Amino acid sequence: MASNPNYNEITAEVEALARLALSNSCIDPADYVKYDVKRGLRDLNGKGVVAGLTEISEIVAKKVVDGKELPCDGKLYYRGYDVEQLVGGTLHEKRFGFEEVAYLLLVGRLPTAAELQDFRSQLANYRSLPTNFVRDVVLKAPSQDIMNSLARSVLNLASYDDKADDTSLPNVMRQCLQMIAVFPLLSVYGYQAHNYREGNSLYIHAPKPELSTAENLLALLRPDSSYSFWEAHVLDVCLMLHAEHGGGNNSTFTTHVVTSSGTDTYSCMAAALASLKGPKHGGANIKVIRMFEDMKEKVKDWKDEDEVKAYLQALLDKKAFDKAGLIYGMGHAVYSLSDPRANILRSFVEKLSKEKGRTEEYDLYSMVERLGPEVISGERRMYKGVSANVDFYSGFVYHMLDLPLELYTPIFAVARVAGWSAHRIEELINMGKIIRPAYQYVGHRGEYRPLAER
Incomplete structure (x- = not known):
């Protein structure tokens, strides 16, 4: 056996195993109809199989007229509030709204001015990483896929948390606030590490407590930390719109599934990131x-x-x-x-x-x-x-906005972690059973034969 295997090599033996798996794993599409299985947990009209209840957000795409469902212009509500009004309010008042949306999703109502300021202060307080974390974790073995880097960093943060496995509500709320606060840092620093490995200059700027999430993203990313109010405002709107989208989207459903197992917040967020990374979802x-x-x-x-x-x-x-x-x-x-x-x-x-x-x-x-x-x-x-x-x-x-392509999906995660956090908390509060759907077996059965007789 080679002492230094090439981990990227696909050998003839591996190809043979893949062919065997393919030949023995193809399910007849007709079986899905035969057993009335909703592929992708959706029917032909795109309607999802109802798997749970939520008070966090509502997606409206149909209306009932004379007892019939008819398509209508889409609407999205966060905790009962129209997203268009939430965005319009921040635009009218010339302020940033992502933090307000995060508060709304987490606790279920809009904050007062004093509560919003305190919430922003809490996020600013948590918007820092453990000593030498950037050097010891982020800058080592940087990945060309920043989502992988982000997930690895999130899992590593568990090592610095003495209460990593504590799933009590106050502790999970604290962990979720930290995730919302540090996702921008982990994303941008992960990109800077990858960019440095590609032969470019390395910029590691410290976040500024007085800045919003959108402002910090641009300031952390750009070499001179400069940005216009309009640039930051447009990015803030993107964060507001990506913060949440019902419990059935792939990454949020993943959050519910893994939370129902009793796992910790860091593992839960890493699982959600793995789901969001897919090109059919966040990419x-x-x-x-x-x-x-x-x-x-x-x-x-x-x-x-x-x-x-x-x-x-x-x-x-x-x-x-x-x-x-x-x-x-x-x-x-x-x-x-x-x-x-x-x-x-x-x-x-x-x-x-x-x-x-x-x-x-x-x-x-x-x-x-x-x-x-x-x-x-x-x-x-x-x-x-x-x-x-x-x-x-x-x-x-x-x-x-001159944002690098590598950061498009991580920025989605920077926003969606607010929704994931709200759904994790909702699952913990209302959790009854571990989520475990059924799969119908449609394969064959065989008689076991000793190895020498095969």
Whole structure:
């Protein structure tokens, strides 16, 4: 046996094992119909199997008219408050709103001015890392995928917590506040470590207690720590919109599942991060950006609807971009007519594109948003409407803010950790049983034979 194996090598033996697994693990799609199994825990209309109850957020995508469910413009509520009003309130008052949203999600009501200030102070107090943590954990063996770096850092923080396994409500609240506070640091420092390994300069700025989460993100990331109020405000809106999205999304459901086992907060957050990392979940906006970069290269005239439409058709025909047959950023598991988060972001994107001199790109996005549903509906059977989702515009926002692609999904996590925390606390308070759904066995049975006879 080699003393220094190549851990990245896929040997012929490994390939053979993979082929065996493939040949012995394929389930007949007809069996899902036969046993009435909802693949992805969703029916053909995209409606999820009800697996629990929550008071944290509500997604509205349908209305009942004359006893029939009909699609409607999407609405998102945090603890009963319309997200559009929450964002509009902060815009009107020219302040940052993510911290207010985090407070609302965690405790169930909006804070007073004094409570919000105290909450911000609590986060500022927790927005620091253990002595030498950056040197001993973050800077060692940096990962090119910052989500892996973030998850590793979160698990390592458990080693510095004398009450890591204490699941009493006050202790979990303390841990959750720390997670909300340090996720921006762990994300940006993880990126800086990766960037340094790539031969670039290393910048490790200290957070400033007087700054909001959005402001600290930009100040920590940029070499000169500079940013405009408008840049920070747009990023803050993104954090507000990504903070929570019901209990059924993959990473939040993961939070409920692992919390129900009685595990600690650090393991719970690492599991949620592992779920969010997937390109079908948190990594979707990266796919949108890369798709548009390919589109801008292939489409000669960005204003030519026929040329843009032909490219979109090529996407569906698996002849363009990654040949997956998808128009990224179009469609959602729940929303049909519209995603309220995309509607909110659209107005900010238009203004930011003018400020950054990128109106032609914005016009291209708008055209794709308009033509995409038309192309999809002409190609495939539709069980519900298709519209632009939040990922369609969020990646463009980050791109205009000069945020590195590697941080798109970690920034999602910086926001969503507030929702995860609220759901973890809700599960702990109401938990009755460990979450354990059933799987129907559809394989064969065999008689055991001694090794020499096989």
